[in-house]
Amino acid sequence: MTSADTQSVSETAAVSPWQDDAARDLTRNVGDRMALFVRGEGAYLWDAEGRRYLDFLAGIAVVSLGHAHPVFVEAVSRQAATLAHVSNYFATPSQLALAATLKRLAGTGPSGRVYFGNSGAEANEAAFKLARLHGRSADGTVVRPRILALKDAFHGRTMGTLALTGKPYMQEPFLPMTPGVEFLDSTIEALEEAMDDRVAALFVEPIKGEAGVVALPEGYLEAAREITARHGALLIVDEIQTGAGRTGAWFGFQHAGITPDAITVAKGIGSGFPIGALITFGAAGDLFYPGTHGSTFGGNALGTAVASAVLGEIERADLLTNATVQGDRVRAAIAAIDSPLVAGTRGQGLLIGVALHEPVAGAVVAAAQQHGLIVNAANDRTIRLAPPLVIGDVEVDEFADLFSRALGAVHDALLPDDTDPSEVSA
Template identity: 50%
Template sequence: MTVSDWTERYQGAVMNTFGTPQGVLVRGEGAYVWDADGTKYLDLLGGIAVNALGHGHPAILDAVTQQLGTLGHISNFFTSKPQVELAEKLLDLIGHEGRVFFTNSGTEANEAAFKATRRTGRTRIVVAEGSFHGRTMGALALTSKEAYRAPFEPLPGDVSWVPYGDTAALEAAVDDTVAAVLLEPIQGEAGVVVPPDGYLQAAREITSKQGALLWLDEVQTGMGRSGAWFAHTESGIVPDLVTVAKGLGGGIPIGACIALGDAGQLLQPGNHGTTFGGNPVATAAALAVIATIESDGLLDNARKIGDIFRDGLASHPLVAETTGRGLLVGVVLTEPVTADVQKAALAAGLIINNATPTRLRLAPPLILTVEQAEGAVATLTQILDEVMA
């Protein structure tokens, strides 16, 4: 069957929440995927920052196969070795004592963190404009885009919005009624927006002064994407809550709410739960992803390859600037033509994302090679030339 055949079947059977799919993919290997017509693409989006090790990586395949053949699922009346080992590993990577709650996705990790903030006795949450934190009702209440929220209101309230990166606005919004400030270290869905230097440090000082929690959403930026295990670590701060997902499982659904210090005691028996969170197969996959990132030097690779994209595209006359860190790359255009660029890139065999009319987003697998990156830069440069002409 062709891409057209499968698309027609999709439209007859699957809810129309995403519109018409850009294609029908049937297999992947490394940084490449193939569609039902046999067309090959270089995946520069990585399932939206999910496929940290690319497609079909043997480490994930071996871990999942072995674990599924041993113990596939247990209820939350029990624990398993990979669940405990992964919680310990995440706390080791973040470098502080705490507690971990496992989920199936990023939005569920944010739901857990949201519930934890309510255990402070306060209800107000201060969130940045341009943010994206998920689609469930709680996480949606904390997501900036009004078009996402409006059809589902009323949502959980007591949410205040401040401009991202504006320290003065943040300080003015936070008082002793605020339960938490929620920020992305780099805004992903907004198009890879990086805050000014010192912003996260200021957020930590402001929240500490008012007795509020600092909650960092690292669903997209965490687990090596930025060239560090967590994007906030270079700021030198210690947050109270950190949420991760996406790259954690390398394509196997898993998320985590990491609560540090006293915040680790906010949720107690009966306060929250999940059937599939912390599943042995998912946690085994995550351990394999982390081990591979460590053993293959993929944090260094993310920084090196990300710079190839930023440096290679920055000088094009249609590019105002390139942003991001590691392999979370933003390309800001001088004209609102990213939809044209994305469409042309797909036709040329590159999967990229037009996050906004002027911002492209790249989030390829951390295994991407220099040769692949340089080839992609050359192709994108040609596409930018054609769009500008």
């Protein structure tokens, strides 16, 4: 698809002053900003011109309670007026309460431990260090130099987590990477073949969100647990996108009924407040010792109080069930549109990938925004949906109408009349 194609499905507009400001003042690590949002409520956003949008991205699976939820607002206000930060030389009641909650929801048992950071990347950095510590003997000798991750996986953009991210085009500008990471095909056979007693850890996402909402093969997590345990390697599950109830369980690994050695969480646990965590199970919790890791702001009183309130509301309102019910309704609504562009859907709960026959995801995103709907192109053939967990029937019906219009606009602009996209796919 050419830039002219994209322009044909979205109206051109004069550059606004805020766009000039963004182009001048912000680093260019992302493309042009698509809108200037000034307010949010529930599943809706408003831009600087007062136009309302249905938000089916939620800050990329972050705003789990929706925008400006009363529980979130009250928690921020109450804790900010009490205590925000004291450093990790000390503990706070909100930090201890959130750690206990995360252990309970993850099912770690009494031996579990929690390390707090400020983002998913920081949580995965901590997990990377955990793997390295597991790879050393008591005298400090490296006995497990290998770490396994999956091709096309995404674990972050810091130098450590980028080494775990199986996307060569992301790594290329920053080579050489931190050594020791090997990337596998996402099959049980590839894992069995690669595994030996020199492996410190296997990193996996239950659903590869950035790869286009691609689930692991049936039985993969169960097999990964057995294979890693047999060889003494850690199984570390990245729940940054799949956690906090998004898939219909608190964490994606729970659908498989396994117990990992560690999980990483962020995004939805704070519903917009920056917070991340590494949660360990069993003996993995004893690997860190004083001086091996730290964070100035990690586990601050404000962030942990907000996350506790968010998780409490998800539990009180039974939003795990809502994620399952409304996720099914979204999939059914997409199927009912019966667009020739759509090849199907994948994912679980309210983390949904819409597969396209043609590489027109960017055009669909632009057309959706023109119609007042926020979605995301995970790649050129996948639309990613990750709406707030609080959406109901009204929002799903509105989504179906707006998404149908966007798909229709792209189809009319980019494909010949009466052409089946599946017949012309490259």
